[in-house]
Amino acid sequence: MTAPGGPLGEFELIRRIRGMAPAHPSVALGIGDDAAVLRPPPAGSSTVVTTDLLLDGRHFLLDECGPEAAGYKSLAVNLSDVAAMAARPVAAFVAVALPKRSAEEIAEGLMAGMAPLANRFSLALAGGDTNAWDGPLVVCVTVIGEASPPAPVLRSGARPGDVVLVTGPLGGSILGRHLRPEPRVAEALALLEAAELHALIDLSDGLASDLGHVLDESGGLGASLDAHSIPIHPDAERLASRSGRSPLDHALGDGEDFELCLVVPPESAASLLRSPPPGVTLHRVGEIEPGPGIRLRDRDGSTAPVRVRGFDHLGAGGEAGGHAG
Amino acid sequence: MTAPGGPLGEFELIRRIRGMAPAHPSVALGIGDDAAVLRPPPAGSSTVVTTDLLLDGRHFLLDECGPEAAGYKSLAVNLSDVAAMAARPVAAFVAVALPKRSAEEIAEGLMAGMAPLANRFSLALAGGDTNAWDGPLVVCVTVIGEASPPAPVLRSGARPGDVVLVTGPLGGSILGRHLRPEPRVAEALALLEAAELHALIDLSDGLASDLGHVLDESGGLGASLDAHSIPIHPDAERLASRSGRSPLDHALGDGEDFELCLVVPPESAASLLRSPPPGVTLHRVGEIEPGPGIRLRDRDGSTAPVRVRGFDHLGAGGEAGGHAG
Numbered sequence: 001m002t003a004p005g006g007p008l009g010e011f012e013l014i015r016r017i018r019g020m021a022p023a024h025p026s027v028a029l030g031i032g033d034d035a036a037v038l039r040p041p042p043a044g045s046s047t048v049v050t051t052d053l054l055l056d057g058r059h060f061l062l063d064e065c066g067p068e069a070a071g072y073k074s075l076a077v078n079l080s081d082v083a084a085m086a087a088r089p090v091a092a093f094v095a096v097a098l099p100k101r102s103a104e105e106i107a108e109g110l111m112a113g114m115a116p117l118a119n120r121f122s123l124a125l126a127g128g129d130t131n132a133w134d135g136p137l138v139v140c141v142t143v144i145g146e147a148s149p150p151a152p153v154l155r156s157g158a159r160p161g162d163v164v165l166v167t168g169p170l171g172g173s174i175l176g177r178h179l180r181p182e183p184r185v186a187e188a189l190a191l192l193e194a195a196e197l198h199a200l201i202d203l204s205d206g207l208a209s210d211l212g213h214v215l216d217e218s219g220g221l222g223a224s225l226d227a228h229s230i231p232i233h234p235d236a237e238r239l240a241s242r243s244g245r246s247p248l249d250h251a252l253g254d255g256e257d258f259e260l261c262l263v264v265p266p267e268s269a270a271s272l273l274r275s276p277p278p279g280v281t282l283h284r285v286g287e288i289e290p291g292p293g294i295r296l297r298d299r300d301g302s303t304a305p306v307r308v309r310g311f312d313h314l315g316a317g318g319e320a321g322g323h324a325g
Numbered sequence: 326m327t328a329p330g331g332p333l334g335e336f337e338l339i340r341r342i343r344g345m346a347p348a349h350p351s352v353a354l355g356i357g358d359d360a361a362v363l364r365p366p367p368a369g370s371s372t373v374v375t376t377d378l379l380l381d382g383r384h385f386l387l388d389e390c391g392p393e394a395a396g397y398k399s400l401a402v403n404l405s406d407v408a409a410m411a412a413r414p415v416a417a418f419v420a421v422a423l424p425k426r427s428a429e430e431i432a433e434g435l436m437a438g439m440a441p442l443a444n445r446f447s448l449a450l451a452g453g454d455t456n457a458w459d460g461p462l463v464v465c466v467t468v469i470g471e472a473s474p475p476a477p478v479l480r481s482g483a484r485p486g487d488v489v490l491v492t493g494p495l496g497g498s499i500l501g502r503h504l505r506p507e508p509r510v511a512e513a514l515a516l517l518e519a520a521e522l523h524a525l526i527d528l529s530d531g532l533a534s535d536l537g538h539v540l541d542e543s544g545g546l547g548a549s550l551d552a553h554s555i556p557i558h559p560d561a562e563r564l565a566s567r568s569g570r571s572p573l574d575h576a577l578g579d580g581e582d583f584e585l586c587l588v589v590p591p592e593s594a595a596s597l598l599r600s601p602p603p604g605v606t607l608h609r610v611g612e613i614e615p616g617p618g619i620r621l622r623d624r625d626g627s628t629a630p631v632r633v634r635g636f637d638h639l640g641a642g643g644e645a646g647g648h649a650g
Contacts, residue, residue: 028371029479032542034409034526035375035470037477040365046353047372050360053420053454053465084359095378095465129378129465140378140420140454140465145360152362154354201359217357 016111024124026090026146036126038091041146048145048152050081056136060179062099067109069179070139075114077204078143079121079183080258084202085152086192087145089185091126092118097138098131106137121185151192153200158218162198162288163269164225168259168281170207171236171250181258188260190277199263207285208252208294208308210261215292224295224303225252225286233257252296252306263288341436349449351415351471361451363416366471373470373477375406381461385504387424392434394504395464400439402529403468404446404508405583409527410477411517412470414510416451417443422463423456431462446510476517478525483543487523487613488594489550493584493606495532496561496575506583513585515602524588532610533577533619533633535586540617549620549628550577550611558582577621577631588613 023030029037041047054074056062062070075092082089094114098106107130118125123143167184184202191197199214207230215221227248236250243250264272269284276282286297294306348355354362366372379399381387387395400417407414419439423431432455443450448468492509509527516522524539532555540546552573561575568575589597594609601607611622619631 029477033477033480034406035373035412035477037410037472038372038374040371046365047363048360049363049416049418049452049467049469051418051420051452051454051465051467053422053456053463055422055456055458055460055463057460058456058458081359085362087360091374093374093376093467095376097378097380097463127374127376129376131378131380131383133380133383135380135382135460135463138378138380138422138460138463138465140376140463142374142376142418142467144374147362152354152358152360155358 022119022122022124024090024122027124027126030124030126031128036091036093038144042148045146045148046152048082048085048087048147049142050078051140051142052077052081053138053140055138062137065179067106067137068113070137071110071113072117073179073181074110074139074141075117076181076183077258078141079117079185080181080202080204082143082145083183083185083188083260084200085145085147086188086197086200087147087151088189089121089123089143089145091124091144093126093142094128095140096128096130097133097135099137100132100134103132110139121183153192153197155199155201155214155217157198158214158221158263158288159198160221160288160290161266162263163266163284164211164223164286164288165262165264165269165272165282165284166203166207166231166259168257169231169233170203170257170259171233171247171254172239173235173254173256175235175239177235178256181256183258184260187277187280190280191262191272194277195264195268195272197262197264201261203257203259203261204255206253206255207261208306211294212308214261214263215288215294220292222289222291222293222295223286224289224297225306227296228299229283229285231283347444347447347449349415349447352449352451355449355451356453361416361418363469367473370471370473371477373407373410373412373472374467375403376465376467377402377406378463378465380463387462390504392431392462393438395462396435396438397442398504398506399435399464399466400442401506401508402583403466404442404510405506405527405529407468407470408508408510408513408585409525410470410472411513411522411525412472412476413514414446414448414468414470416449416469418452418467419450420454420465421456422458422460424462425457425459428457435464446508478517478522480524480526480539480542482523483539483546483588483613484523485546485613485615486591487588488591488609489536489548489611489613490587490589490594490597490607490609491528491532491556491584493582494556494558495528495582495584496558496572496579497564498560498579498581500560500564502558502560503581506581508583509585512605515605516587516597519602520589520593520597522587522589526586528582528584528586529580531578531580532586533631536619537633539586539588540619545617547614547617547619548611549614549622550631552621552623554608554610556608
């Protein structure tokens with residue numbers, strides 16, 4: 001059916017997406033009914049569900065990055081949340097509000113950004129909702145995954161004495177990297193197999209803020225981080241040269257790195273650092289302590305509290321990349 | 326944590342929602358981690374997933390209806406989709422973009438609209454995503470449900486000779502009723518128990534359009550509807566007095582009635598009409614035929630094709646209630 005307002009109606013768009021969506025054995029029925037139907041996860045497994053809503057002007061600038069990047073990021077950040085449970089993605093549901101003036105072109109760009117990720121991670125596009133309006137582009141993605149024991153790995157399992165590791169260099173993602181996060185799905189599954197994971201989170205709000213969530217959810221613990229051990233991304237250096245803040249400050253405070261932060265017992269940390277799973281990079285950044293708060297330890301052993309300047313999605317300004325000032 | 330931009334940050338809001346959310350035995354972990362964790366559905370059951378994105382200016386007019394009605398409608402339309410599979414709702418995920426000027430007030434209004442529905446249907450609010458921006462209110466709700474055999478009931482099972490029934494009067498919901506749909510969850514479950522349901526859909530796009538989906542998905546069938554049997558809502562009469570269209574035209578074409586349309590074999594229809602399940606109203610409106618298209622039959626036996634003027638979410642104008650012209 002052709003829509004009155006444009007060359008491509010909702011039903012035609014849905015038909016096209018239906019044709020593009022890869023199959024997944026857990027999806028009994030995808031796009032085309034009132035709801036999708038999923039088969040139960042394998043015996044003993046549980047289902048994880050995550051949803052993220054991305055806004056033009058806030059999480060991306062459509063005029064600068066184009067719809068393909070917006071589509072990629074919208075799906076990738078949800079896959080990152082599934083990775084943060086050490087789960088395996090199964091199906092995505094994509095709801096959009098498309099700017100009316102170029103709804104069809106944007107819809108196709110979004111799909112072009114999502115399809116390669118869906119294929120790489122064997123993820124079905126199992127449903128969604130398509131709207132056009134006079135407002136900016138809105139993309140809301142929900143991803144369902146399957147967690148096989150000992151997953152899901154929660155934020156709440158950290159214990160004093162545990163070691164804190166991250167999977168890559170941090171900071172300055174707003175220079176562009178935030179549009180192309182690499183969902184650490186395979187890395188999380190490999191780590192789950194290789195070590196006892198006490199806690200796992202993806203770095204969306206910034207290391208200090210996200211580690212803070214882990215500490216809060218683990219019963220009000222604290223952590224000490226080694227200033228010289230925090231892997232600093234070249235983007236953090238570049239950004240520091242104009243922001244007046246230090247590269248370390250960016251590595252600790254900037255959001256949207258989408259690396260994993262894992263908390264493991266010391267013996268697991270030693271073994272992981274000695275022989276990390278193939279393809280997984282690991283940096284030891286500090287350890288969990290009983291007293292609340294995050295402290296930064298200098299080479300000389302002196303410590304100072306870390307001021308959390310993570311990303312508050314509700315209060316932050318309109319800056320794309322979403323860093324609260 | 327208090328947000329820089331306002332009195333209530335995302336984390337505080339999430340904490341509050343967490344406190345309001347009813348528990349559900351299938352939700353192992355709700356708000357507060359990277360993803361929610363659901364237990365597998367009861368043996369033999371499957372999981373249904375549906376998502377709907379609602380926009381200020383399109384699905385509701387926030388300045389006129391207020392955030393409580395917007396919250397109610399956003400959740401209710403998703404529950405209606407779960408009902409349309411004859412499934413039982415389990416958990417909702419609510420992602421919002423809140424207008425910055427009054428983010429907190431709107432968030433509280435949305436929750437006030439959703440909480441009674443969540444409680445009535447024993448639905449957990451298990452996750453979500455909160456953003457504030459300079460744009461209009463956007464609410465994206467995903468609901469997960471459990472379908473016990475013979476559910477889920479799909480759109481695709483209609484057969485020639487089957488009877489088409491609806492659960493209530495149709496048309497004119499744009500006069501206000503579209504904001505307060507009654508999700509027919511209990512009705513669908515009662516019908517599932519009482520009869521052999523070949524196909525089931527909720528009337529969101531309009532009877533002609535939604536029945537058209539059933540006919541398409543059932544292999545290109547058709548239907549004849551009895552003009553004098555279609556239950557016409559008083560709102561359709563009221564709207565007709567100013568629209569220049571007939572009340573029947575509104576009953577056939579208007580969207581967002583959110584009644585159920587069911588397709589059952591003749592013997593089930595007879596038994597359902599003789600003794601409907603308690604609390605369920607049923608109207609016989611026509612029957613399925615092998616030839617494609619929908620025909621409207623007059624009292625004198627003459628027939629005319631029904632022109633589908635359903636709701637196309639992508640192409641339709643900015644009218645709240647969303648009727649394509």
